[in-house]
Amino acid sequence: QKEVEQNSGPLSVPEGAIASLNCTYSDRGSQSFFWYRQYSGKSPELIMSIYSNGDKEDGRFTAQLNKASQYVSLLIRDSQPSDSATYLCAASSSGGSYIPTFGRGTSLIVHP
């Protein structure tokens, strides 16, 4: 059974700090990894995708992938109260079923 594990939180950080969100996955065949942000009452919004080991930066967001450790992380620099949301990690395989498996999400609270 493919699983994606996340700490449900909440993770509370002060405004301006770095928020670090972590995710592990069970399927070694996973090739594609995604971070979604979901505000309360809204649908998930894709914020980052990463396909190879290392770091990928996009603005204040950095996704990190370590396939050997089956570990994915998302760093949010200069956190803002508007970043307060639930962050969902997802993984999908390149062969066979491409359907992503989602984690339960980590609730992030950025307080002023």
Added chain:
Amino acid sequence: SAVISQKPSRDICQRGTSLTIQCQVDSQVTMMFWYRQQPGQSLTLIATANQGSEATYESGFVIDKFPISRPNLTFSTLTVSNMSPEDSSIYLCSVELSGLGTEAFFGQGTRLTVV
């Protein structure tokens, strides 16, 4: 990306009735999915909507309860049949553009309350 229109955005329904949710995409897509998200929970895949053939259902979900149509590459419907309060949830349509496991995008969701 894709523009995904899902409706209704919310509804309150009587138990025993059925609700059909529509999902319209602004471009042809290979993969369309239907998810359920219960309060405080992550996304649970109900089924993959296949164009021109029967949907592929995940364990725990059956066609009689959640019939799905996909008449073309831009449109799908999910029906929640014979509803009970346990069906109260957010239902989400999702598309994956390339068919190769790249990014998936979501509709706005349908918040269903069964009373």
